[in-house]
Amino acid sequence: MSIPDLTNRIALVTGASRGIGYQIAKQMAAAGAHVIAVARTVGGLEDLDDEIKEERARTGKGEATLVPLDLADMQGIDRLGGAINDRWGKLDILVANAGVLGTISPVGHVEAKVFEKVMNINVTSTWRLIRSVDPLLRKSDAGRAILLSSAAAHSARAFWAPYAASKAAVEAMARSWADEAKTFSLRVNSVDPGRTRTAMRAQAVPGEDPLTLPHPSEVAARIVPLADPALERTGEIYQAQPDRWVRYQMPA
Template identity: 75%
Template sequence: MTTSSLNLSGRVAVVTGASRGIGYFLARELAAAGAHVVAVARTVGGLEELDDEIKAEKAISGKGEATLVPLDLTDGKAVDRLGGAIHERWGKLDIMVANAGVLGVIAPLGHVEAKVFDKVMAINVTATWRLIRSLDPLLRLSDAGRALIMSSGAAHSARAYWGPYAASKAAVEAMARSWADESKNLPLRVNCVNPGATRTAMRAQAMPGEDPSTLPHPSEIAKTIARLASPEVTETGQIFDVPSNRFVRYRMPE
């Protein structure tokens, strides 16, 4: 399936971290396919720019709308209210993309400050759990709920100096797999995504000496990820590896 053939008309999608990077371009792709995107991020300017892009595309294609939600995902009560607001307006949710995340620092574990470790876990793990908790009931009301949780190869490579980030991504993968097993008999499909090395601000922070021109632009990565929101996707409890363009299958529990 190509992105151009993806039809999400009538579907509602939440994308966190939508003000820049992969989240920004993924929100655009989902809107271009006809979805109403609930764009969540802390940076109002980035959200407004996204809204302008979606409106410009709609003027041409007639597809896509956005609702902007400036929100700090560490505000648990605000995340809880998000689910209630979506239920009140649409009565369901079709797509959830938990994309927001932070790197922390690249350093030996014993040198990481407690406040840095706590922030990585608060945003990458706890906020993702709060989002799942808030939106799971709405996704269950969809005829084809799709949840995508952004992970990283770091969760498996566990490279030196990447400890907090690697641990956080391993944690969200474990949560996603449990959630997928809980909902395996429902129309809800839950998968993780490893986007691979991408030309983003986070990548530049992690690899300051790397030439960004050698990496794929997040707009390219977003086109691949958007396909996973399709009702045609049947896999659940897996991780989609963007660099190899395939699902990496975990062994699901008996």
């Protein structure tokens, strides 16, 4: 899939200060979108803004609005939807990328505060974000929602229980949302980005050589096409591979 033309589209990207979210935001801006970049780390957002401004100076495409926000701030998420409505009156693209790993541990050894944080950030804040922007996406002529998932949701490997459970919940929520919205112009899909050279991957697999993994920019280039206004598929789960997309076969 090639990068679509996103000229004049309004795109909200969470976790945009580093890794896959940073690269998705950068590539969407380069494709013409106005990116609302959300993250906790102000420095990373400022770096992103600098790159987007440099690209705009060269090509005339792309802009960014920076939103420093911890997704544990549920009322802040609510206010974000209201602010987008006041400024633009709609939202064209949502990329729910932000998430936390928690700990790799036997499920009975996971601390309650760790489990609760994983569920709060990965599941509850995603639901709160959906609730905040769903009306705005329905105002778009081609609303697109992309929710980041993980193979852990399906493999349910030992020691990954909290993270796996959280991503399975996100996928189920995305499919239900897609079914609710199928009579509208809104399309909702989940993406497993696969093994990627990110800080979270290094935390999960500390002995792995990062240079053997795809760079986040490569993975982002396979995710951005799901924001294409011409996309028709919805309620599906995609897995990024180096040379192709693999679509999970889901039950009817």
